[in-house]
Amino acid sequence: VTGRSSGRLWCWLIERLVSTPHRDAMIGDLIEQSRRSRSGMWWARQAGAIILGSLAREIANHRGLVATALLVGCATAALAGNVTGFSPDVATVVAVWVVFRVYRPIRVSALFALVAFTSAMRLAAVSFVVMSVLGHFGGLEFLVGQGLRHFSMPVLLGSALLALTARQRPVDPSASPIAV
Amino acid sequence: LRQPVLQWRLDLINTIEEMAARDYLGNFELMILLAIMRIDNDAYGVPISDEIEATTGRAVVLGSVYAALDRLEERGLVTSRLGEPRAERGGRAPRHFRITAAGIREVRGTQRALTTLWRGLPQLKGGRA
Numbered sequence: 001v002t003g004r005s006s007g008r009l010w011c012w013l014i015e016r017l018v019s020t021p022h023r024d025a026m027i028g029d030l031i032e033q034s035r036r037s038r039s040g041m042w043w044a045r046q047a048g049a050i051i052l053g054s055l056a057r058e059i060a061n062h063r064g065l066v067a068t069a070l071l072v073g074c075a076t077a078a079l080a081g082n083v084t085g086f087s088p089d090v091a092t093v094v095a096v097w098v099v100f101r102v103y104r105p106i107r108v109s110a111l112f113a114l115v116a117f118t119s120a121m122r123l124a125a126v127s128f129v130v131m132s133v134l135g136h137f138g139g140l141e142f143l144v145g146q147g148l149r150h151f152s153m154p155v156l157l158g159s160a161l162l163a164l165t166a167r168q169r170p171v172d173p174s175a176s177p178i179a180v
Numbered sequence: 181l182r183q184p185v186l187q188w189r190l191d192l193i194n195t196i197e198e199m200a201a202r203d204y205l206g207n208f209e210l211m212i213l214l215a216i217m218r219i220d221n222d223a224y225g226v227p228i229s230d231e232i233e234a235t236t237g238r239a240v241v242l243g244s245v246y247a248a249l250d251r252l253e254e255r256g257l258v259t260s261r262l263g264e265p266r267a268e269r270g271g272r273a274p275r276h277f278r279i280t281a282a283g284i285r286e287v288r289g290t291q292r293a294l295t296t297l298w299r300g301l302p303q304l305k306g307g308r309a
Binding site for chain 1: 224225226229241242243244246247249250260262266268269270272273274275
């Protein structure tokens, strides 16, 4: 992969995964710097740092909201699976869509957290610890447990990736992180 | 001789107490503020990272420069404004940064603190490690 073509790919990814107010200025800076014959590795290092840094900051700044996104995702999957009687594939798509819509300004971190949480809960040790902690909060253990039963991992990954391909606008720092 | 030594120790203790009480600038943040001051009017991501690369000899990741600039802007130590879009930047505008009066005060305070800490260290005399 040449530096120029990988540059285009990385710019495309930054436009979709980063929502900081300086995003477009950062892409412009990368394009300007890349004129000094930069390699594909240089692009990967620079863009990877921008994407991971933005994701880490977003999760750190909105810890509470990201946690509620997990609960909303699990509750939606539980409702869609148990009450409406949807199959796990459809219940997963509905849950991802609801999280994507409600948490649109922080959708990258919300969806990343949902995928990471659901994957981690497939491990018995992690599941045991999390469920033990949730057991102290009344119905949360039941809600999360029911939600996790209705998540289909391949569909979750596919629909989360699909949701992330929509270009997002740089976020105004003064705006609310919840879509209204 | 004892009086200046005592005074220097008191200065050092005051500096350390002040550093603990205040949210001091990190090494990288200080470098960025100094780079902005050196570049003056045209300070945006590329010249700032070039300046740091040229002075430190280390490659700089643009993402860390912007993360530090975000923190500095939140603390009111720099301000930014969007420039004109340029063709060589894929039609994107650079964001120009300028140090504020509070930023200059912060740099001065850090300089004072570091100078006090450096003063009289035998390991740093003669330019050898």
